[in-house]
Amino acid sequence: MTTESSTTAPPATSELLATVGNKVRSMRKEKGMTLAKLSEITGLSQAIVSQIERGMANPSFTTLAQLAHGLDIPVGRFFIGQEQSKSPVVRRSARRNLNNVTRESVGEAVHELLTPDRDGTIEAQWISTPPGHDTSATPFTHSGEEFCYIISGRKDVYLDGVCYSLEKGDSITYPAETPHWYKNSYEEVCVAIWVNAPHKW
Amino acid sequence: MTTESSTTAPPATSELLATVGNKVRSMRKEKGMTLAKLSEITGLSQAIVSQIERGMANPSFTTLAQLAHGLDIPVGRFFIGQEQSKSPVVRRSARRNLNNVTRESVGEAVHELLTPDRDGTIEAQWISTPPGHDTSATPFTHSGEEFCYIISGRKDVYLDGVCYSLEKGDSITYPAETPHWYKNSYEEVCVAIWVNAPHKW
DNA sequence: TAACTCACATAACTATAGTGAAGATTTAGA
DNA sequence: TCTAAATCTTCACTATAGTTATGTGAGTTA
Structure with missing residues (x-):
């Protein structure tokens, strides 16, 4: 000992x-x-x-x-730890805005939290990406696994430089440690759900 | 040793x-x-x-x-294990049906897999629930954390008997070990994304 | 070149994890 | 209720995890 x-x-x-x-x-x-x-x-x-x-x-x-x-x-x-969640529900009207960009903003992606907080196993965001929005300058890489479902519009998701073009109803899942970024090269706003599940115990 | x-x-x-x-x-x-x-x-x-x-x-x-x-x-x-994913993308047209109920079926919920397989950290499903559909007879309880986002329509989610009524844009997150079931008590089909992240290493 | 410093690895010893056998407690059946 | 079997716990010993002291290699400086 x-x-x-x-x-x-x-x-x-x-x-x-x-x-x-x-x-x-x-x-x-x-x-x-x-x-x-x-x-x-x-x-x-x-x-x-x-x-x-x-x-x-x-x-x-x-x-x-x-x-x-x-x-x-x-x-x-x-x-495994036992996690006690507060209220499990997040209403559309009560989502927490994650980046001080509102839905009325022009040219910037809107990020809203769909899970009650950021402490759970799952962290989910509703992200609205306007045409031309491009995060390739600052690729993301973090721990866990990430999932994205396209609700409307289209966007290109890049994993380690490989481009996956996604449209309404498509989804993608990958280890979040992979350098990733996205781009809306299209004419309309893309709305998607992004989910990250960190390896957390 | x-x-x-x-x-x-x-x-x-x-x-x-x-x-x-x-x-x-x-x-x-x-x-x-x-x-x-x-x-x-x-x-x-x-x-x-x-x-x-x-x-x-x-x-x-x-x-x-x-x-x-x-x-x-x-x-x-x-x-933590390192998981190698195959193709990360699941197209809307190529989703795996999980319960042999097609979109043309009447009165039954349709379950389609949004993640490439069921081996990852995240398992996501697209579920379409018709009016009157009710799973209270067989509550679910399994490991991990579960998240649901309502794309369209409404449904009631029960956690250990507590009812949470959700509508378009609402979401809910809870430990999946909690006995849970859902019910569409409304007039229209409810379409939702369900995500489970098991504690898996 | 030699001497020194830093970071990491090795060796011999001390502390403790894991065992087999025995003891204690619980359970099931008469 | 009693008894035997089943199950779990304890004990003294063996095997090994963790320590202290020392060794090794690479890089820097005079």
């Missing part, structure tokens, strides 16, 4: 261990498995599984991987 | 360790930190950080938590 630095103790590690342990036990019970069965499947001793479930052990990465495999889940599932 | 059970070896653990290690090193370098700096912040020795980065150590949960804290990221971020 490492000596905790006085400058930077991580948040309550024993709480995290207890949380993970509770998850393991509840998942095991949901699957109707005994400790013995999970022990057999994972190749871990019953003793360590019991201790982990009760938050009394500090399992190594490999042990966690074996547990995840035994429970048939991805490793990261152990670290 | 546990003895690997002959019945169920987890997938290549050393590969997972190497992947995590690479992530730690790249994140550290992105932040412009030396091993010494990260060691100081985390309270871990330089030696173990070096070994972890090179995939030569099997860190305990607590050690991973300290690293995450030092890099200012959630613990689960270490386990």
